[in-house]
Amino acid sequence: MxxxxxxxxxxxxxxxxxxxxxxxxxxxxxxxxxxxxxxxxxxxxxxxxxxxxxxxxxxxxxxxxxxxxxxxxxxxxxxxxxxxxxxxxxxxxxxxxxxxxxxxxxxxxxxxxxxxxxxxSFSFERALLDAGVPVRNIEQGRNVAMYRTDRPCRPAGRLSGELVVSMRPVPAALVPTAVQVTARMPAVHGAPVHVGAPEALGISDLDAPDFGEPIDARPGDVPVFWACGVTPQAALMASxxxxxxxxxxxxxxxxxxxxxxxxxx
Amino acid sequence: MxxxxxxxxxxxxxxxxxxxxxxxxxxxxxxxxxxxxxxxxxxxxxxxxxxxxxxxxxxxxxxxxxxxxxxxxxxxxxxxxxxxxxxxxxxxxxxxxxxxxxxxxxxxxxxxxxxxxxxxSFSFERALLDAGVPVRNIEQGRNVAMYRTDRPCRPAGRLSGELVVSMRPVPAALVPTAVQVTARMPAVHGAPVHVGAPEALGISDLDAPDFGEPIDARPGDVPVFWACGVTPQAALMASxxxxxxxxxxxxxxxxxxxxxxxxxx
Structure with a gap:
């Protein structure tokens, strides 16, 4: 080699x-x-x-x-x-x-x-930084935290599975900016699917992600959830x-x- | 009946x-x-x-x-x-x-x-009107003008064909608005593919559209071209x-x- x-x-x-x-x-x-x-x-x-x-x-x-x-x-x-x-x-x-x-x-x-x-989502992390939104997983030198949800994807033929989301803690005052910036990038997952309330997505413990690493939130941060490109891997495992x-x-x-x-x- | x-x-x-x-x-x-x-x-x-x-x-x-x-x-x-x-x-x-x-x-x-x-494109015509951009084909009570171009689509398997565009004359000062409004609607064709210079798309006569009806431009209007949903019909004819x-x-x-x-x- x-x-x-x-x-x-x-x-x-x-x-x-x-x-x-x-x-x-x-x-x-x-x-x-x-x-x-x-x-x-x-x-x-x-x-x-x-x-x-x-x-x-x-x-x-x-x-x-x-x-x-x-x-x-x-x-x-x-x-x-x-x-x-x-x-x-x-x-x-x-x-x-x-x-x-x-x-x-x-x-x-x-x-x-x-x-x-x-x-x-690497593409939109750069756009978030450009807009002044801190990206905690980059600050902390970690892979992003990813979670299986209880929300099914729309099946197609033999492929089905649950939505997987990535989570980034965002300062509450910057959540609207984070939504607007990523909404303009639909080719790289687009706007968040959910803001706050992880239990509503079937996520019981933010400290125990299903993929990647846990990310530390700072005081005043809100968990923001984006659809994640690991979703097709979860569908392969299920299907x-x-x-x-x-x-x-x-x-x-x-x-x-x-x-x-x-x-x- | x-x-x-x-x-x-x-x-x-x-x-x-x-x-x-x-x-x-x-x-x-x-x-x-x-x-x-x-x-x-x-x-x-x-x-x-x-x-x-x-x-x-x-x-x-x-x-x-x-x-x-x-x-x-x-x-x-x-x-x-x-x-x-x-x-x-x-x-x-x-x-x-x-x-x-x-x-x-x-x-x-x-x-x-x-x-x-x-x-x-019916969807974005409404958005154009909402933004103050006149839509000449609606004003004139006509179907929009559509043209075959000499620009090939990217083929897929047995399907290939040229891009078909719709054309709407837009007042020159409102072209930037028309671009921005439609760019935010990628699910209904998105931003124009071309502004002005129909000959660069292989269109020789705006008064003789391949589909729909000719639209009268008003003084100061510029022809603006959007990708058109008739393109798959042209691909069916070709393939x-x-x-x-x-x-x-x-x-x-x-x-x-x-x-x-x-x-x-």
């Missing part, structure tokens, strides 16, 4: 992807700042209709940025990239069970696989397609698309 | 649909004001993947509001409606050729048909699926969804 490049080589999307391709395994937060990062879900052609329809029916948790041709590892979001090698870490799923994490999926690729690239590949949490696909592209005026 | 109800009975979505179901054949402009109207495309299950992917790849001309289960004429956009009877006029296509226009499709319906409901049903131009599906639902803040 090639020696991993140092972090100062990761300031462009192409450099970041080259580093992952050469063997660097690292969460992608902060890499290639200003470039959109995406969640990855790969399914056999036979399940692709269900996934595409699931996304159409649940655009807040599953905002699609691109869908590839069957068998092709190429996307216009980054024309030089290879989706089989250019993410730092992948998860492999069989019958809804996570079976391994691997640094590339060259040996697992098949001609019937379709890749779905899904918008990621058990025979084979799937996803990114490992936090180890996203770095695209060439500037973040501003997904901000509406 | 039942006697057609008078226009003053068409002020709610349910009343309008009941009138069409009872035999009224009429363009739907102005009916059930404030309710979202939608374009309809129906294809066999075998072609549905191509259409769903075509929409995902071309969201400005094909903004999907809903996709039905195979064989079902029901949509949550109007839970009491029947998509086989509740539009005033349908077009039937075989091998890409228009073969007939009919007031219902009960006898043509099949268990493998999937319906796509696509956002319509020749064996069977398809669409609405007849201007004879839309009236949903129960308030227009404001599709306006972002």
């Amino acid at each position: 090639t020696q991993a490049p140092s972090a100062d080589r990761l300031d462009s999307p192409a450099a970041a992807r080259a580093a992952y391709r050469a063997g660097l395994v690292s969460p992608t937060s902060g890499h290639a700042p200003g470039s959109t990062q995406a969640n990855l879900v790969v399914l056999p052609r036979d399940w692709a209709w269900d996934m595409l329809l699931f996304a159409q029916r649940n655009p807040q948790p599953v905002p699609l940025l691109d869908v590839t041709e069957p068998g092709s590892p190429r996307t216009p979001l980054a024309p030089e990239a290879d989706l089989r090698t250019d993410l730092p870490l992948y998860r492999v799923w069989r019958d809804g069970e996570l079976v391994e994490e691997v640094p590339d999926v060259m040996d697992l690729w098949r001609e019937d696989l379709v890749a779905f690239l899904v918008g990621c 058990r397609p025979p084979f799937a590949i996803t990114h490992a949490p936090g180890h996203m696909f770095v695209t060439d698309v500037p973040d501003g592209t997904y901000r509406l005026p | 039942t006697q057609a109800p008078s226009a003053d009975r068409l002020d709610s979505p349910a009343a309008a649909r009941a009138a069409y179901r009872a035999g009224l054949v009429s363009p739907t402009s102005g009916h059930a004001p404030g309710s979202t109207q939608a374009n309809l495309v129906v294809l066999p299950r075998d072609w549905a993947w191509d259409m769903l992917l075509f929409a995902q790849r071309n969201p400005q001309p094909v903004p999907l509001l809903d996709v039905t289960e195979p064989g079902s004429p029901r949509t949550p956009l109007a839970p009491e409606a029947d998509l086989r009877t509740d539009l005033p006029l349908y077009r039937v296509w075989r091998d890409g050729e228009l073969v007939e226009e009919v007031p219902d499709v009960m006898d043509l319906w099949r268990e493998d048909l999937v319906a796509f409901l696509v956002g319509c 020749r699926p064996p069977f398809a049903i669409t609405h007849a131009p201007g004879h839309m599906f009236v949903t129960d969804v308030p227009d404001g639902t599709y306006r972002l803040p």
Whole structure:
């Protein structure tokens, strides 16, 4: 394995992807700042209709940025990239069970696989900071806190599952700003789905997230919940397609698309 | 055929649909004001993947509001409606050729048909008026002018075709307002794709639209072009699926969804 490049080589999307391709395994937060990062879900052609329809029916948790041709590892979001090698870490799923994490999926690729690239909240965190809204998980150097809810997604064919949300504590006076800023970014989850009252979403303990890490609220903060790109992974676990590949949490696909592209005026 | 109800009975979505179901054949402009109207495309299950992917790849001309289960004429956009009877006029296509226009499709319906409901510019015309932007086609009592362009859509499987645009003349000083207002309605075509210079889109004569009616510009007006929901009909003509049903131009599906639902803040 090639020696991993140092972090100062990761300031462009192409450099970041080259580093992952050469063997660097690292969460992608902060890499290639200003470039959109995406969640990855790969399914056999036979399940692709269900996934595409699931996304159409649940655009807040599953905002699609691109869908590839069957068998092709190429996307216009980054024309030089290879989706089989250019993410730092992948998860492999069989019958809804996570079976391994691997640094590339060259040996697992098949001609019937379709890749779905899904918008990621990293894009709107930057917009929140630009608008003066503190982002506690960034301040605390942690992955965001994510929770399963009791709110079902609208099913599509064989795919169903509950909505997963990310939570960020926001100072009460800045909640309206946070709503307005993210509402203008529907391609990366859009406006929050819920403000305050986690119990109304079936979340009993904010200190025990189902994914990611707990985030400390500061006095006067209110928990704000956004639809989360982990929702399709939860649907895979619930619906058990025979084979799937996803990114490992936090180890996203770095695209060439500037973040501003997904901000509406 | 039942006697057609008078226009003053068409002020709610349910009343309008009941009138069409009872035999009224009429363009739907102005009916059930404030309710979202939608374009309809129906294809066999075998072609549905191509259409769903075509929409995902071309969201400005094909903004999907809903996709039905195979064989079902029901949509949550109007839970009491029947998509086989509740539009005033349908077009039937075989091998890409228009073969007939009919007031219902009960006898043509099949268990493998999937319906796509696509956002319509009627929704943003109301928002333009609310923002003080005159809408010349409404002033002139005409259908909007629509043109084929030389700009290809991004293909999806067997579906391809050129972008179709609608054109509205806008006073030069109000062009920025028109852009901002419609940019906040991505579910109903969003921001214009082009302002001025029709020749750059391959349009040689604004007085000879390919669909709809020519619209008279007033002095100081600039032609503004939006992606148009007729684009999928043009793709059907170019790509020749064996069977398809669409609405007849201007004879839309009236949903129960308030227009404001599709306006972002």
